[in-house]
Amino acid sequence: MFSSTFLWFSASLVAAQYSVYQPKDQVIFGGTALTLTAATSTAAPSNFTGAAAYDHTVLNPPAVPSPAIPTHVPIQLPSSGGLPNLSYPVNGAFMGFSIEMSVAPQILGKNSTRLLPPFLNLMANIVERAGWVQVRVGGNSQEMAYMVSSLPNATMLAKDNVTFGVTNTPSLLYTPDLLYTMSNISRLTNTHWHLGFPFAVSGNVSLAIVENGQSILGDYLLGIQAGNEPDLYSTHGLRPSNYSQYDYFGEIGALVQQIANDSAVPNKNNILVVPSVQVLWSPESVWNTGLVSSYSSSIYALAVERYPNDNCAAKNPAAGQVVNPQDVFIDYLQHNISTNLVASYLNSTAFAHQNGKPLMMFETNSASCSGFPGISNSFGAALWGLDWALTMAYNGFTSALFHVGGQNSYYNPFTPPPTNQTKFGIEWTVGPIYYSALVMAEVMGPHNQSQISDITSDISTPMYAIFENGAPTKLALFNFVTDPTGASTYTAVISIGGGSTNQSNATPSQVQVKYLLAPSVSSKGNFTWAGQTLGDALKSDGRLNGTLNVTTIQCDQTANTCSVPVPAPAFALVFLTSDSFNAVSPTSTVTFPTSVQTRSHFYIDPNMLATSYGHTGMQKVRGATSSGHLVSGASSLHPSLSCALAILTVTLAAIGVAQRW
Template identity: 50%
Template sequence: MLRPLVVAAPFLLWAFVGYVHAVTIYGPAGALRPSGTASSSGSGPISTGTLVNTQWIAALNAYNDVKLQAPALPNPMPSTSFAIGVANNAAGMGGLSIPQKGNFFGFSIEMSVVEQVLGLNASFIQIPFLNLLATVADRGGSVRIRIGGNTQETASLVDSLPNNAMIGKDKSVIGGSSRTAQTPTLEYTDELLYLLSNVSSLVNAKWYLGIPFNDTTHLRLQIAEAADSILGDNVLGYQVGNEPDLYASHERRPVDYSPQDYSDEFGVMVNGIHDDKKITRTGNLIAPSLQGTWSPEDLWSTGYLDAYGSSINVLAMEHYPDQNCAAEFPDGGFGPIKNPQDVFPNYLTHTSGQNLVKPYLNTAGIAQQLGKEFMMFETNTASCGGFPGVSDSFASALWAVDYGLQLAYSNFTGALLHVGGQNVSYNPFTPPPTNLSLFEKWTVGPIMYSTLFVAEALGTTNTSRVVDLAANGGNEFTPAYAIYEHDTLSRIALVNFMQEQNGAGSYSATISVGGAAFGESNSVPSQVKVKYLLAPSVSEKEQITWANQTFGGRFQVDGRLSGQEVIQTINCDQSANTCVVPVPGPGAALVFVSNDAQASSDPKASQTYSTTTVTNAIQTLTIEPSVLAHSNGHSGNFPLSGTSKGGANAALRLHSIDHSVVLIFVLLASFLTFVH
């Protein structure tokens, strides 16, 4: 069900007074200059209104300037020239995963930041968000998004909010704990659900939502009632309970809260959902979303799956490899603050992904027996916002490529990368701070590139089976995976966690297909195509490319890839049954064994959207300094000393302005367009 949608409804601004928020004047090199400083002539635009203060921006973790030193090369070094043998047919390979889909990686978006990330309401959608989703959906067939997190637990659907707001905060009710943040609870209207529906009408996006679980004596099921009606098949399921094994430590339940207590409360919710006639889908719950304090087996032993299995569609876990909570909450009892440089090497090893999946292998088998999906429902580099310099470095992209493929190999059916606000460093994508949204574009985190790599690695046939090749003697710095579609080899993924130093660190993999070892004939093709995920260093934050294309640097992203796509062609030696594929250090290579494999992974042509929208009826003007010399340039006794809306002297005594200046402003303003 859709509400009227306006992605961009331009109109001409014929009146200047009351609409101009800031003025842009020309100065050297386009650098930003604080308001009130002297102007000079030149070619670069400089804003004198709402400005980027680099010190203030760097204080936000999403834009931190921490850049770490690349770890030293391993000692001893692994072989940098090694062979990889793979069967051409799946029957010749052992240990293949269940069939996987290209939409394996999706996003988990904290409910409290929906307005900043998705849009203000159902009629104003963030265009970069649409474009970013399209890059994933075009490669994986669709994109899965969860709206929730800790803030879903106390959120309430209400009929209306002041000023027709979509989301508000009830400051009379405070959530959180004494160890972490004390935050007001959220209230939202069904406008949020119409917003999600309108996004789905533009991009093939599907949604997971959360039912509040903070009070099972007074169930609040309105989100499921409304979403079933508004979103229909675009809602995939409802999460019940977010990290219940942390309820006691977060002071949301008694200190002795146990797996049995959660199981009993979950039963109350299941009964309430089945008794609610407004909820039309009763078997699509997502649970238990454990964080790791309890093992899955702790909960299974209560009879949880026997009792509620028919109501659960997705068995879910939430896990981060580390936490940076002491830095975020110094008084929370989390111990000493961790040094990002010290933990940096932990993200540059195949062992990380292997250790992350190990506690869940038994449950992956149980999920298959029950015919359930099994998802890592929330994950990223580190909880409590990640590590500056790690979570926003190229290392995070390589880590996520390896982790995503390791999850797929281990029979998870999907993973959602978490998206928070301005003060986290692990975001796949971040809108500019609100007071810069008129001037700046978005920022993409390196980990976003991993979603493209994994989507193309798995393709769109929904038949991809993954196997960890234990390449190079199982070396932790040079992992490799083979992907089979329709039981035939289609792609090989190669990762190089090493940073090249003094000419060492890159490697070459010699790939053989079929042969006597697999009871097959030699099957190497005459050539293979290769796409590379590259950056100058593992610590690089912005200069990252996927097949030579990039989203852009900080405050430069509109959600679309730019640059000419470059796909390398490597000729193979069919007589020797070998293809030699170089992998730079650092970097990752996706090898397409056949043209059909590449064709099924190539992004499909889709509509993208221009980013000419702003968040309110305010705009900037670009004016030559000489024009300002007799206006607001603090020259003589001219009465107008500021143009920023709300400023002490803004728009005062306009009748005194020289008529030529007014004419210039009106003529320039008449060419501006806005979204209403």
């Protein structure tokens, strides 16, 4: 066991040398040669009181359903053999995160030697429950992101002054140090990554991201997306109006050939994530081109991207009628929003399974165009996100990623503070969607054998049974209703074996229950998972705080029943076995306190010190890619890889941590 240990990086922690990608001075965009220039600032530093991430809008919770929900709900489970409609086995790290590439430095860290401890803590929370976590760095901003050997002042990522698409997404310049930053995070937290090719310009795909990604990230690199929502390319002005699924098929073929001819790409198989369509093309219309059968050996995963709603008109009136969040709040608090949404992918989940490929929901959240105030940042979103995750897992998806935007997004799982108004690495805001991912890690567990059955009988109270090797291990119980009177609290009366199962009674003597709670579905804070919280807005360092509170419920083995109350609102995870509980309940934890200091008590070569770089803040980073927010990302500086490196003060209270690193 270790405590108060200094964890420090050295050049040997990462690959010894990287081959520097030679930057292009120009790229061809829309037939015009564009010069790639250093980033410039076009906006004043953000004032966090006006940013969506800290919006104080509180909606009214939907009325109590009429007729009222059943308050006595029997649940009969077999003791062995499972149920006939079980899902495929689900990976414990099913729910991960998608980080918009343009805001990566604000979330991951300034550079490979100045990682942000809150992000490390947030990833470690998932890893301790699921074994690993997956993160995508990409999105619209990856589509015109070009690797260069260096940037002014040793910046690792900067927004260029060229924009593309109707959203005025900025083009990006980045250096290999972004990949080293990701690699160092992986070595601390077992985070695995998805990246993306710059696909905005047809026939001009740079392979630098795969060349350097494979050499720097190694096995931590899962796949590289070939096109982000290509069905929207013509709408966004990136392709002609007649751009079709077959045009995309041809571009993938050209990319596969380009990779085959590139000796700097050591692994040419199982690397592409395709097609990542949104709504204009159905997945089936892409499968029908022969994409998968033609390029199967090159494809790592099939993917789609989907949001249940959009708030685009609030920012751009031309996008349609503005949606009143209060009017649609109830939609997020009924199970059929998830079952209706997943229905359009059932053919694709079967297709992916038949072809031996994962099917990922590569980007999702409560609503596109940054989400809805009062919904996306409410407790209702936490319940919706968890129900959506379980619905996808039950229906054949292999993983899903909650998207992370910038300061102007309501739906972020986590948001770093405005960097000109805080100390380094503290005062983050953890959103409700992060709780969805955290709880999902416990629902699935680290064994990667969990199979799910949707046993819902009322749309206001979704229910799922989780099995491993045919035996029931957990129940996931929701109550979407807000009712402070207590009249809408229901009791799940659980029976294992006996009854209609033709099996012997097998209800345990007791069960343990963890609750996800808040006063109302409209609550903007006071979220707790098993009594612990990640803090309210601008008050988190990514660590769970508070005393763990697990409810033990004694069962009636004579009646073969166990009665579990589910308040209104709440989510309850019922552990039916001690093994399933112990697997996701770490007795100790790895945390990364938010202090950063130099190793002044260690010798530093004066020559090395003389050639190192200093650090400054990122006062001008707003972290948004939506229209009207083209700002500089060039104010985060880092030392060279050869200089003396900063360290993080780390509390290590877990046995065997060294082996995990």
